Amino acid sequence: MDFNDTPEEAAYRAQVRAWLDENAPKKALDLTDMEGGGSMAASKAWQAKKAAAGYAQITWPKEWGGPGGTPIQQVIFNQEEAAYPIPPNPFQIGLGMCVPTVMTFADEDTKKRFVGPALRGEEIWCQLFSEPSGGSDVAAARTRAVRDGDDWVINGQKVWTTGAQFSDFGIVVVRTNPDAPKHKGLTMFWVDMKDPGIEVRPIHQMSGGSGFNEVFFTDVRVKDSQRLGAVDDGWRVSLVTLMNERLAVGGATGAGWSQFLEAARTVPGLDGAPALKDQALREKLADWYVQAEGLKHTRNRTLTALSKGATPGPESSIGKIVSAVQMQELAHTAIEMLDQYGIINDPELAPLKSAFHGSWMMAPGLRIAGGTDEILKNIIAERVLGLPGDIRVDKDVPFKDMPTGR
Template structure:
């Protein structure tokens, strides 16, 4: 494993850092999203997206004809590391550029690419991903939203849930069931959907953390032209797998306080002498260093032009669970103050806010259980779970 940048990588890192310093403020205690109104945050997010896109930093690995830089995967990693040091308003575009648009590029027509890619890259249009349903979360292939062919169009009826950013998105990629007589993985099809058209209703969900990032989305007789289909009819699962692979890479880490921040707080609170806390702190440190080295192994592979191994699958399991543990310990440390939140609370209420968000992170991008199955089957080579519904037509499966 090589811990150092090559000469070319060091040059690019300095170039990226200089560009970021010119346009953004260093990351402070309170992120931009919490300092400004939602409308102002979105305005600044779009401005920043356009700025870095025009400079060739929005999607570094994309070819130049797609609006990218034609750079290396390692340059993209370096950009992410450097941008993470600044208060960059990137959130609204993570799903679109990290998951949806790569799917459009992989399965869309030339007309799709010409129409959608550049506008998304410049921050002019925002995308969401419409997969999960009330009865199909981890088991996405169990979805019930239906699409029925009517001439050159498909008529969509059904409901999605936990759709991040649906309330401000312009477009989305939508996975629906087009053949209920086929086995559940084989009767699905993917479409591009205009989120502003008649029959599409997004209802924000008020979360325990106080945020409203997730949505229920209802489709009532929504018409989508067959020309906006991604991939072949009945091959939606194949298309969805490409999207899900990008999703799990995008959510591999976790935002929020880590071992160093709770250690700093413990020093202020005078609890560093507590033996049980020190033992937990050591465990968090070891896990964090192990994950850091795993990421460095990936970076080393990228730096050498190699394809990283499946070790990235462990990232979200480690970081999401550790975030929840750290925040829980900090709240207990605050005693009765731990029941409250707000700017006048210890550590500005950071641990309470993150504690409310942490359980959602353990679900987003694949639950802990799903990711453990992936690691067991694809990394460790263990036998697959028994699936009694594998070849049964979807409309014959027991429901409820």
């Protein structure tokens, strides 16, 4: 691994820093929570500014509004941008997962209609995959689409859809052939989220926000021209989206081991001495430090691969599964360490502006988003370690004959 920039990368980093110094916000804006949409105007303005300068999607080809840059250039920009108090990013799912799928499978007119506006932040997309009875098994979709002349009629329910309440469009995977095995009877479409047959119900989370949604389809009529890929070939199309999702979701953020160390130095323990003097707590802290260093070097491996023009493999799944579990364990221990003060979730009163509380409430969702722990362990076992795959008894069973648990 080489942790240093090449001369070309160093020059690009300097160029990015100069542009950000001139154009990025200098202080955090007093905006309402992203989930409420109050910061949307600022987010769209920042996205438009990046697009105009060629920094919105650096790896996209010039014909679609990008500069045709390299993946490592995108990483460099992301690293530098993170140092500034930029607005929230409601475009990540659209630009990272949905629009690349449209660019791969849609006709030219559709691509010309949607790629530019999405890149400039004028329109927002969501991904409609997960269902109440399917969990992380995308191929278990029961939302149906029935052919009616040149149209399709969609009925069913999706859940866990991030940002659906403020999205303009979405991509949805539906069951079009119940007589085929579950992976072979799916089709993907793009849909207008403002269609009167689509109902979005935000899910109230324990954090107080509503980032995720239930989405109901009732006789939603879509044109066959809205189909992405061939009929009943939606699983192959979905894989393109899912591969992008693994990279877009990435690792966990939030209060880490260094913030915990800072708090443990001042919070009193059982004997009145700083909590950091507790040997059991110090052992946990050492474990988290080792995990964090391992994740850092795993990411450095990915960066090295990108720098050399290689494509990172399924080992990128390691980052989320380790960091999300660590986030949950660390936040839980921190709140316990704070004793009765751990119940205070007021950023004005709680240590580190209640960062531990935010991590604790976000971690369970992060362990589901982008693939559950179990899904990611299977990916690592089968594709990184080369272990035998799980036995799948439903592989060749027609979907209509699969048990439903009723």
